[in-house]
Amino acid sequence: MARRTKEDAEQTRKQLIDAARTVFHQCGVSRSTLEKIAQAAGLTRGAVYWHFKDKAELFFAMREDAFRPMVERTDAFLFSESYANPLDAIEASLKEFFRVLEDCAVVREVFEIMISRCEYVDEFASVQEEATRPAREFLEKIERIYQRAADQGMLRAGLDPVDSARDTWAFTSGMLHLLLECQLHGGLDQEIPRMISTHMGLRRRA
Structure with a gap:
């Protein structure tokens, strides 16, 4: 179960990174929000904050x-x-x-x-x-x-x-x-x- 949970967390993190890349590319970084990225990933804004403290950390990831x-x-x-x-x-x-x-x-x-x-x-x-x-x-x-x-x-x-x-x-x-x-x-x-x-x-x- 613990292994599955870790795999799920890694998959969610990857979804957010991929979504961030898409949103940053379409909207520009300054006009991108964590809410837009969460929507693009099909996740909640809370899921973003679980993995990344802010937009800058997600950008570097x-x-x-x-x-x-x-x-x-x-x-x-x-x-x-x-x-x-x-x-x-x-x-x-x-x-x-x-x-x-x-x-x-x-x-x-x-x-x-x-x-x-x-x-x-x-x-x-x-x-x-x-x-x-x-x-x-x-x-x-x-x-x-x-x-x-x-x-x-x-x-x-x-x-x-x-x-x-x-x-x-x-x-x-x-x-x-x-x-x-x-x-x-x-x-x-x-x-x-x-x-x-x-x-x-x-x-x-x-």
């Missing part, structure tokens, strides 16, 4: 639900020991990131919510630092890999590992925003692997 498997996939490439050149690992990880974005509608929706449907005001004014944590963690990871490439003599002479990582971080963020927000670049998704290869090629030692 939604993000974590989508991002955890994505990060596991990209990190598997980034930290793989099968690449003799650390820059190959960065390139493969970036390509996998955009492959996940193309293949997984849930991940794409969450990024769209965070980029264009969330205003960091009112109850969200104090959570912006936490909201940007995944981007900071991505930057820290590629800084380590760029430093490894420099230590192994794989980074082009004259390039600073930290600056190179920041440039790649900005490049990736820019492509993500273009892909999700701009309708003027039809077929951009087909060009991304080539653009990533070109970006990384400029960093490789001749």
Whole structure:
């Protein structure tokens, strides 16, 4: 019975996360209410408060639900020991990131919510630092890999590992925003692997 109760609770939590993603995407985060989310999930508002103390906590649970498997996939490439050149690992990880974005509608929706449907005001004014944590963690990871490439003599002479990582971080963020927000670049998704290869090629030692 206890196991069944736990399974029911996990299922209810998942229903709320899925409903929150749908409502946030349709209405925008600031105009979404816990009541709307409960209705979309077919549950009561009390069920929401049983699992989440407020909308911000539900927002971060939604993000974590989508991002955890994505990060596991990209990190598997980034930290793989099968690449003799650390820059190959960065390139493969970036390509996998955009492959996940193309293949997984849930991940794409969450990024769209965070980029264009969330205003960091009112109850969200104090959570912006936490909201940007995944981007900071991505930057820290590629800084380590760029430093490894420099230590192994794989980074082009004259390039600073930290600056190179920041440039790649900005490049990736820019492509993500273009892909999700701009309708003027039809077929951009087909060009991304080539653009990533070109970006990384400029960093490789001749």
